[in-house]
Amino acid sequence: MANTYATNEFRSGLKVLLDSDPCVLLDCEFVKPGKGQAFTRIRYRNLKTGRVLDKTFKSGEKVEAADVLDTEMEFLYSDGGDWHFMDPNTYEQYSAAKSALGGHEKWLLQGMTCGVTLYNDAILLIHPPHFVDLKVVETEPGIRGDTATGGSKNATLETGAVVRVPLFIEVDETLRLDTRSGEYVSRVKN
Amino acid sequence: MKRLLAVGSGPIFQVVKAFRAGETGRKHAVEFTIAEWYRLGPLAGLLTEMDLLLGDLLGTPPAERRTYRELFLAAVGVDPLSAPEERLRTLAEAHGHPGRPDDRAGALDYLFSRLVEPGLGTRVPTIVTRFPAPLAALARLSDDDSRTAERFEVFWAGLELANGYDELQDPEEHRRRFAAENRARERAGRPVASTDARFLAALEAPGLPRCSGVALGVDRLVMAAVGASSLDEVVAFREAPDN
Numbered sequence: 001m002a003n004t005y006a007t008n009e010f011r012s013g014l015k016v017l018l019d020s021d022p023c024v025l026l027d028c029e030f031v032k033p034g035k036g037q038a039f040t041r042i043r044y045r046n047l048k049t050g051r052v053l054d055k056t057f058k059s060g061e062k063v064e065a066a067d068v069l070d071t072e073m074e075f076l077y078s079d080g081g082d083w084h085f086m087d088p089n090t091y092e093q094y095s096a097a098k099s100a101l102g103g104h105e106k107w108l109l110q111g112m113t114c115g116v117t118l119y120n121d122a123i124l125l126i127h128p129p130h131f132v133d134l135k136v137v138e139t140e141p142g143i144r145g146d147t148a149t150g151g152s153k154n155a156t157l158e159t160g161a162v163v164r165v166p167l168f169i170e171v172d173e174t175l176r177l178d179t180r181s182g183e184y185v186s187r188v189k190n
Numbered sequence: 191m192k193r194l195l196a197v198g199s200g201p202i203f204q205v206v207k208a209f210r211a212g213e214t215g216r217k218h219a220v221e222f223t224i225a226e227w228y229r230l231g232p233l234a235g236l237l238t239e240m241d242l243l244l245g246d247l248l249g250t251p252p253a254e255r256r257t258y259r260e261l262f263l264a265a266v267g268v269d270p271l272s273a274p275e276e277r278l279r280t281l282a283e284a285h286g287h288p289g290r291p292d293d294r295a296g297a298l299d300y301l302f303s304r305l306v307e308p309g310l311g312t313r314v315p316t317i318v319t320r321f322p323a324p325l326a327a328l329a330r331l332s333d334d335d336s337r338t339a340e341r342f343e344v345f346w347a348g349l350e351l352a353n354g355y356d357e358l359q360d361p362e363e364h365r366r367r368f369a370a371e372n373r374a375r376e377r378a379g380r381p382v383a384s385t386d387a388r389f390l391a392a393l394e395a396p397g398l399p400r401c402s403g404v405a406l407g408v409d410r411l412v413m414a415a416v417g418a419s420s421l422d423e424v425v426a427f428r429e430a431p432d433n
Contacts (some may be wrong), residue, residue: 030215034299054288
């Protein structure tokens with residue numbers, strides 16, 4: 001029988017199935033409006049859609065636990081259709097569809113360690129490191145002495161990602177990038 | 191305490207532990223402290239005393255007094271006293287009640303907590319008066335309107351701090367309300383409360399004098415005094431969540 005959680009076991013971070021989707025509880029509050037029924041009000045994120053929603057349960061209600069595990073895996077390669085990862089402890093390989101990458105595929109470099117959310121032992125979401133260091137493969141020639149205007153230009157990185165960078169950046173330089181904002185942070189000494 | 195009042199104690203108070211199985215949250219604990227007191231006479235004197243006490247303890251400005259009906263009308267848009275029960279139950283479900291509430295009291299309690307309470311006691315403490323009769327608990331019905339009861343609650347700093355009644359005196363009405371309460375508990379699958387024969391006997395003779403009583407949550411009072419957002423911050427040892 002599936003594992004369940006009663007409302008009195010609710011706490012933030014708990015992974016449960018709501019409307020058959022895996023969800024994570026963000027906040028929960030016990031509410032007793034009168035002498036009768038007590039409630040537990042939750043705020044949760046649907047891990048498939050990313051949407052944050054509210055829901056009220058009668059106290060004592062049970063919900064099914066979601067078999068969700070947050071772990072880390074090494075990125076191996078992409079065959080164009082799927083992205084392949086390996087659990088560094090078991091050497092077991094997992095493949096992720098494009099939907100699990102949420103646009104983050106452009107930061108992935110072979111051998112990079114990523115956060116992975118597994119649901120029913122399949123990859124649900126990929127979380128790249130917050131900061132990645134990638135080499136510039138293509139950009140217009142650097143213009144020196146023009147830093148005061150704060151101008152910028154496009155640079156193509158070794159993973160194919162295109163980012164805005166300062167004018168002084170040259171091909172073959174390694175850059176640090178923030179994957180959450182998609183922005184250039186700094187140069188990294190080779 | 192009401193048995194003491196019946197034998198002529200006059201005004202009395204106690205600071206005492208109260209227990210509620212299974213209630214654990216930021217504003218709820220299985221074991222908590224209340225200050226409970228009674229004074230002779232109708233509610234008006236107790237409301238004034240309550241307001242002065244909050245001013246002394248928390249430095250709050252004078253409380254505003256609002257009837258349940260005016261607050262409910264303003265926030266929910268329907269009349270809690272005259273709206274059909276079905277309308278209230280449907281509305282509660284539309285506002286996220288899991289399924290339809292069992293009865294009128296359940297629908298009113300839910301809608302009030304969801305739509306009215308968040309706006310109470312923000313600028314000055316709010317004393318909510320004249321609760322609908324289905325939420326009378328052990329308060330007497332209003333002399334001028336049998337649809338409302340002389341019950342009040344005090345809200346301040348996002349907390350319900352106190353709940354009080356102009357105490358019901360009639361023993362027959364007590365029996366009816368205890369029976370109705372137990373029917374509701376049975377329907378909800380909760381344990382039925384046993385009859386307190388000595389309390390009912392005291393109501394018959396010598397009888398409860400006209401009095402008003404209130405229970406003030408002491409831990410929540412401390413939360414309000416220090417600006418805490420959870421009981422964890424003001425209670426030394428919290429019970430583990432019950433299994």
